[in-house]
Amino acid sequence: MATDTLIQEDIHSGGQNDWSGGKQPFKASYGKLMMWYFLLSDAFTFAGFLIAYGALRFSMPTWPVPDFVFSSFPGGLHHKPLFFVTLMTFVLLFSSFTMVRAVQEGHRENKKGVVFWMFLTIIGGLGFLSCQAWEWNTLLGKEHMTITKNPFGTHAESGVYLTGDGKAEGETFEAGDSYLIHKAGAGHSDDAAHEGEGDHAESHYEGPGDYTDAVVDKDGFILRKYKVLEGENAGMIKSESLGPKAFGAIFFFVTGFHGFHVFSGVVFLIIIMLNAATGLYVKRKNGYEMVEKIGLYWHFVDLVWVFVFLVFYLL
Amino acid sequence: MGLSYEESKKVALRVISILGVITIVEVIIALLGKGYIISGFHLPWWFVGILMIVLTVTKAYYIVYEFMHMKYEVPSLVKSVLLPTLLLVWAIIAFFWEGSDWKNRRTLIKDKNSEEVKSVVPEGSDIRPFLQEDYNRH
Numbered sequence: 534m535a536t537d538t539l540i541q542e543d544i545h546s547g548g549q550n551d552w553s554g555g556k557q558p559f560k561a562s563y564g565k566l567m568m569w570y571f572l573l574s575d576a577f578t579f580a581g582f583l584i585a586y587g588a589l590r591f592s593m594p595t596w597p598v599p600d601f602v603f604s605s606f607p608g609g610l611h612h613k614p615l616f617f618v619t620l621m622t623f624v625l626l627f628s629s630f631t632m633v634r635a636v637q638e639g640h641r642e643n644k645k646g647v648v649f650w651m652f653l654t655i656i657g658g659l660g661f662l663s664c665q666a667w668e669w670n671t672l673l674g675k676e677h678m679t680i681t682k683n684p685f686g687t688h689a690e691s692g693v694y695l696t697g698d699g700k701a702e703g704e705t706f707e708a709g710d711s712y713l714i715h716k717a718g719a720g721h722s723d724d725a726a727h728e729g730e731g732d733h734a735e736s737h738y739e740g741p742g743d744y745t746d747a748v749v750d751k752d753g754f755i756l757r758k759y760k761v762l763e764g765e766n767a768g769m770i771k772s773e774s775l776g777p778k779a780f781g782a783i784f785f786f787v788t789g790f791h792g793f794h795v796f797s798g799v800v801f802l803i804i805i806m807l808n809a810a811t812g813l814y815v816k817r818k819n820g821y822e823m824v825e826k827i828g829l830y831w832h833f834v835d836l837v838w839v840f841v842f843l844v845f846y847l848l
Numbered sequence: 849m850g851l852s853y854e855e856s857k858k859v860a861l862r863v864i865s866i867l868g869v870i871t872i873v874e875v876i877i878a879l880l881g882k883g884y885i886i887s888g889f890h891l892p893w894w895f896v897g898i899l900m901i902v903l904t905v906t907k908a909y910y911i912v913y914e915f916m917h918m919k920y921e922v923p924s925l926v927k928s929v930l931l932p933t934l935l936l937v938w939a940i941i942a943f944f945w946e947g948s949d950w951k952n953r954r955t956l957i958k959d960k961n962s963e964e965v966k967s968v969v970p971e972g973s974d975i976r977p978f979l980q981e982d983y984n985r986h
Contacts, residue, residue, distance in 0.1 A: 559925035569929055580936045584943040591947035592954070600882055614884055619875050623868065630864040633915050637856050825917075832916045836908060843904040847878045848897055 562819075568826045572833045575794075579837050582787045583844055589779045597685035597776050599846045601711035605671050618846050621664045622838065625795075628657025629835040636828045639821025644809060647821055651806040654831065658799040665792050669785070677716050677754075678781045684714035684754060686776035690766060692759040699745040701760040714773055716753045748772045784845065791841055794834050801827050863914045867907055874903045 559566060590596050600614035607617070631653040638646030672678045678685065688710045694703030706712070717738040741749045748756045756772040805827050808814065814821050851859065877899055881891035913919040918926055969975050 559922045559928070561921065561925055566925070569925070573929055573932055576933060577936060580940055584940055587940065587944035588947035588950070591944055592950035594951065598882075600879065600884065614879060614882075615875055619871065622871055626864065626867050626871065629911065629915055630860060633860045633864075634857070637853065637860065641853055829916055832911055835915075836911050839904060839907050839911065843874075843900055847874060847900045847904075 562822060564826050565822065565829070568829050572829060575833065576837075579787075579790070579840075582783070582790065583840070586783045586787065586844065589777075589783065593777050593779070595687035595689050595777070597683070597780050598687060598709075598711045599848075601713075602672075602685045603668075603846060607667060615846055617664065617668065618842065621661055621668075622842050624657055624660045624664065625835050625838050628654045628661070629832055631657060632828045632831045636821070636825050639809075639814075639824040642815070642818070642820065644812065644815060647814075647824055648806055648810045651802055651809065651824065655799055655802050655806065658795055658802065658831075662792060662795055662799070665788060665795075669788075672781075672784075676713065678784075680782040680785050681778055682752070682754075683776040683778055683781040684716075685711065685780065686714065686773060687711050690764045691762045692771070693762060695746045695758045695760065695770070697746050703746075703759075705762070706759075712757075712773060714754050714756060714775060717749050717755050718753055787841060787845070791834070791837055794837065798827075798831050798834050802831065859914065863910050867910055870903050870907050874900060877903075 557563075557566075561569075603618055604612055604614040605617065606613045631650050635647050635650035635654060638650055676684060688706050688708055691705070691707045693701045693705045695701055696703045717740075738744060738747070738749050738755060741751045741753070746758055748758065750756060754775065756774065758770055758772045761767050761769050761771060805823055809821065809824065814823055817823075876885070877891075877896060879885055880889065881893075881896035883889055918929075967977075
């Protein structure tokens, strides 16, 4: 009889245990599991952008060369290809490390440790955002790259620039060389540093029109004239053209979208750090799981940056 | 998790150092391949490309598996996140390929458009090109 009762209990408890709740699928809490799935969906969104970038870029005959476009550094430095962007990567990697330390302190229920390491993570996040703001300011303000205009181009054929008196005696270039189209009349204080790129004083162009050595378009872009040296168009005089529009549009959208993620991450980090500081998570006794969840989000932001870094700057 | 506090701290430090070194290596190879370090030196684009992707995936592994603790999660959770991601990678590759195909197609069309069409109609036959008056017959 005792066995009968046991068997009956087994049948009942089998059904009840599965559906009575209180069990964690995958041995992860609801919040953590949902955070993983949210990050997966966000990965799809970013992948959509990268797919658009890839499809457009590889369908174009030329594309701006990243180490030419991204070669400035704060302090008026130029010709430092990829230096600044590498610094940004290190800032974000460092903030990921401090986040890991915060989670580890949380597992030890160490409130002070959690707040300290989260504070460092926030500093890292803000540092990254400042760097991105500087990058955008340089591209938009100094180099006049917008979502509709892209002054970075790549030559598709070799040629020689025309000098002021219309002769084909300026610098020569090969197919695949990059160029940056400057704007007339805009006062750049760092023009002297651009000398290596064959820049000349913008001041002698007065408004849009056809000059001996360049065509100035209605927005003031100086499209320098050159004579083609090789290929089917040899001997023709052509002028530079603005680079593919998609470059600027996609760059600002992707880095903007990512920057928005960093910003919202920083906001959440501040909220959770303050919550931790007030002792809200001490009562829960779950190893500061909230910190772990926001940590997952923060690492995802870092991961996306690693791929953006790869696709936009290294490839 | 199985690791003590001290061990966890060491692992975190080890992983961040690895990530830092890989990043530096990536940048050096990218710049080396384009001739910035030794002037005139050039690496083929596909070589640099594949190396970059391999290094970045390694970084992604360390970030997901160690920093995000995927290594210590239940295998089915791992699969439920990684399998869709792999399909995503397939989608990305497919579209890069597609973009390349657009360029090739555009070049092909441009070339074909500039080709000259020669007539192969034999002498004396009544086959001739369609003319405007053929339209006007109705």
